[in-house]
Amino acid sequence: MPAAPALPSPSSAPSRSARSSRSARAGAVVVASVLGLGVALCAPAAQAAxxxxxxxxxxxxxxxxxxxxxxxxxxxxxxxxxxxxxxxxxxxxxxxxxxxxxxxxxxxxxxxxxxxxxxxxxxxxxxxxxxxxxxxxxxxxxxxxxxxxxxxxxxxxxxxxxxxxxxxxxLYNQYPFSNDPKAGLLHPDWWITECGCVPAATTPAPTVATPFRPxxxxxxxxxxxxxxxxxxxxxxxxxxxxxxxxxxxxxxxxxxLVAAPHVEPKAVNVLALGADPTGRRDSADAIERAIRLARAVHLPVYLPPGVFQVNRHLAVDDVTLIGAGSWYTVLKGTQQTLAAPAPDGSVHTGVGLYGKDAAQGGSHDVHLSGFAIEGDVRERIDTDQVNAVGGAFSDSSIEGLYLHHTKVGIWLDGPMRNLRITGNQIADQIADGINFHTGVTDSVIRDNFLRNTGDDGIALWSEKTADARITIDHNTVQSPTLANAIAVYGGTDTTVSANLVADPVREGSGLHAGSRFGAEPFAGYLHFTDNTTVRAGAYELNWNIGLGAIWFEVLDRDIDADIKVTGDHYLDSTYNAIMAVAEWGVKDRYKLANLAFKDVRIDGTGTSVLSARVAGSAGFENVTARNVGAVGVNNCGTFHFTPAGSEFTVNDLGGNSGGGTTGAWLAPWELPNTLTCDDRPPVVAPPAPSAW
CATH class of the missing domain: 2.60.120.260 (Galactose-binding domain-like)
Structure with missing residues (x-):
């Protein structure tokens, strides 16, 4: 559960709470003025279509x-x-x-x-x-x-x-949120940007209008x-x-145009084992009988058209489940309250397909395709295992599913290896869309469409054991209401390529890499290649500043892996296109180095191309920008403002061009580490993006 934020110093504000059962860390982003006026958010120009x-x-x-x-x-x-x-x-x-x-x-x-x-x-x-x-x-x-x-x-x-x-x-209120629009603060001692105060340190305590933060x-x-x-x-x-x-x-x-239902003739049909396609009777036992029979006779399980009531987890291992298509075959259940909390802390269960726990060896050779899972999750309880797909899967595939109204679409706890997640649609989740947690290796997340997640759309979280050799490619993530569209928390040899992300709302942005949540360090390489962000660069609620469409955060340790950003397009960023930032409490201990940007296009920023609030360095080559709303490089370093300049060095590797209201985005006078710090520059709404 999240820890309460620390009280602010005159030059710091507490970090946001952790999410998705991640360990919370109190601290502060590097900011120079906490109690100033809030940042005005820019209204976008009409988008071309x-x-x-x-x-x-x-x-x-x-x-x-x-x-x-x-x-x-x-x-x-x-x-x-x-x-x-x-x-x-x-x-x-x-x-x-x-x-x-x-x-x-x-x-x-x-x-x-x-x-x-x-x-x-x-x-x-x-x-x-x-x-x-x-x-x-x-x-x-x-x-x-x-x-x-x-x-x-x-x-x-x-x-x-x-x-x-x-x-x-x-949902309302503070993390982990409430369904009650009239409730008072869940954490009355937490930093509240709306009143610029820490309630427990304020006399009289501030009143907060309800509903609070719908x-x-x-x-x-x-x-x-x-x-x-x-x-x-x-x-x-x-x-x-x-x-x-x-x-x-x-x-x-x-x-x-949806194709006719798929028929799998050479398979164990769940109807033959007593499953009810009308949804009136619970079909969990019948489907499990079909799974056992299919394993014995080495055939897939076929889920024909219908709505099958399933109100608990179905265990899957060494089996293939094939539906008639996600528009036709639906596993649907209501959330069930457990008589007593489970060993993992769950107080509810619900419809979901789960592999064996990694501590038991996980599941292997599981292939799921062509059906929908409709859950019944209406509140965020991070200890609950009420995800559409969970557990651990190696040498497996998840393809063509529609996952709706569960806590997390696909949350997998490794170690595990060789999983392909392709062509799924994930919508209206209370928390993450897809999360690879702990030691997932040699796996691919490709061609998935995610919309309206309540936390990170796609996340790699290398807690305890590093995720390694993961590719996140050609996915679309739209409108995450909290956190990031795609986030990488530590790990080794990661590729994030050809993704499209749009409209992150708050406390996160489009693309993110952070040494956070107790993750193992970044190692080897981290490549962001040919991605497009649209209307990202969102607002960070607790820090009271704007982020970047792509942003890097230092908290637990240095970030000094080989990080290359190549061919990305950042369109109509609400605040910055790029941000490099450290938490206030570690700004003099950790750094962010070896960032390299090449062949990047930036069309429209409410503020800067680069906002630097950390020690370290970055190089830029053939980065073209236009419609930039503030100074191209907003370089605050670690806010010591020494005569030697910023603690963050910007290297011009050639071919950089364009700019905005203040001239060239990368001007000679800004190099290599001129202090150009404006803690909260005014936002200038850019025009709609257009073809280059």
């Missing part, structure tokens, strides 16, 4: 023109359309990045708000028989959510209802349309007149 093949259909990727993200991100079979580009009788929510708002958590930082009787209408850009709608409904007055269906019609007919609920959204505001739901509609057909999403919901916010619509 591409007209689709059908007239009026505006297609985006991560809320931006797909041409600007070509070749990067998950290769998916659906097309994204933002509601703010569609026809509507509702109100377009003004673009904004201020945390705790519908705009900040929306894809593209804008959505459409409907009153009862209003609609938003999308023009299909291609043939489709299935849609996913991302929406928000208000919470119940006392928490717990409400359910209020949305009407879906195509071309003014073929009416269907989309089940919509806010039971899985709306977040995790959106949810999504999928719907098969029953037939194939053509490009140009009109899909209307409406909040019915008379709805018990006073409003609904529609963020986006994904449309796709």
């Amino acid at each position: 591409s007209a689709g093949p059908a007239g009026g259909a505006v297609v985006t990727r991560a809320g931006i023109d797909p041409a600007l993200t070509a070749g990067r991100g998950a290769r998916v079979d659906f097309l994204e359309q933002e509601a703010e580009h569609a026809a509507t009788t509702g109100s377009v929510i003004a673009a904004d990045r201020t945390a705790y708002t519908l705009a900040a958590e929306a894809s593209g930082r804008s959505a459409v708000k409907l009153a009862p009787g209003q609609y938003v209408e999308f023009t299909l850009p291609a043939a489709a028989n299935a849609i996913t709608v991302r929406y928000s409904l208000p919470d119940a007055e006392n928490g717990g959510g409400i359910s209020a269906p949305l009407d879906v019609t195509v071309n003014g007919k073929d009416r269907r209802q989309l089940s919509a609920t806010s039971q899985y959204s709306w 977040g995790h505001l959106y949810d999504e739901q999928r719907l098969l349309l029953g037939r194939t509609y053509q490009a140009g057909d009109k899909v209307r999403i409406a909040l019915p007149a008379g709805s018990k919901a006073p409003w609904a916010a529609i963020d986006l619509l994904d449309s796709q």
Whole structure:
């Protein structure tokens, strides 16, 4: 559990609490002024989008023109359309990045708000028989959510209802958050930036308005349309007149043409072992019988179309489970309260597929594909094992799953090796999307699409034993409501390549590497290659400063591995494009060295290209920037302000060009270590990114 933050000194502010059961560390980021005014968040300019093949259909990727993200991100079979580009009788929510708002958590930082009787209408850009709608409904007055269906019609007919609920959204307060909008502070002695104080050290104690820090505001739901509609057909999403919901916010619509259900003829069919595809009876025992039989006869298990009720973990080892496709085969369960806490601290269980514990040798040769797991997790309890996939898997694969409403989509505790996680969709998690924890080696995370995680989208956490030789490639991570889209905490020989990340909200950003949470040191190499961030460079709540679209943090030890950032694009960064930072308590002990940036493009920063708040060095070669809102290099070093200059050295390796409001981003007068420190520079909202 997180430790309470330390009291601030005149030149420090406490660090954020740990998440996902990570050990908390009290401390402070290197800042010069704690009690100053808060940073104004820039509102984004309208994002460009591409007209689709059908007239009026505006297609985006991560809320931006797909041409600007070509070749990067998950290769998916659906097309994204933002509601703010569609026809509507509702109100377009003004673009904004201020945390705790519908705009900040929306894809593209804008959505459409409907009153009862209003609609938003999308023009299909291609043939489709299935849609996913991302929406928000208000919470119940006392928490717990409400359910209020949305009407879906195509071309003014073929009416269907989309089940919509806010039971899985709306968290409040401080970590690990509350479902009660009227609750007082969970940690009254923690630093509160909203009042610029430490409550326990303040007389009288500050009052905090409720609901305090509302977040995790959106949810999504999928719907098969029953037939194939053509490009140009009109899909209307409406909040019915008379709805018990006073409003609904529609963020986006994904449309796709789903293939017919997959049939696996030479397999053990779970129906033959008594599984109920209607979802009325619990099918856990029947599926486990099928797993045992399949292992005995060396055949896969087939999960045909249907909804199978599963309210506990299913143990899997040396077995293949194949569904009819994630739109057709669903394992769905309700969260169950245990009679007594489990040895691991869990107080609940729920639907999930789990490998054996690594201490027992883990599971091997497990292959999961083609089904959905629908959980029932509505609160964050870090000791609970209520993840969609957990345990340890070696020589295994997880492919083509849809994971929804669990705590973490895939949380794996090693040591384990040779796992491929490919082509999955993970949405609406209370915590992380995918986490490789402790000694995961020689494995790949590729072509996964993640949206609306409540913590890091994809994380490598080398606690106790280093993760090694991991590749995170061609994934899309959108709208993590807390922490980072992709984060690497220690490890050896890591590659993060060709990913697309967008719209991190707070206390994290797009791409991150940190010596944090007790992780083993970085060793060998860490390569960030050909990634694109969009509207990243987010706000750090507890430090009260803006981060970088990519940022490096020193806390537990030096970061001095071979770190190369090559070919990345940082688009429309709310604050900085790049940040190098140390916690205040270790700023004179640890450093961040050997950073190398090459062939990087930066289009739009609210503040600087580089913000340096640490001792160390970085080299830049062929880094091109435009629409930079503040001084190109904001170099504070370790805030000693010595006559010798900053403790952070910037090396110009040639070919760097461009800049913004203050001239060239990398000017001779800034080199090699001129102090250019502005603790919280004003934010200048950049124009929308465009083609180079």
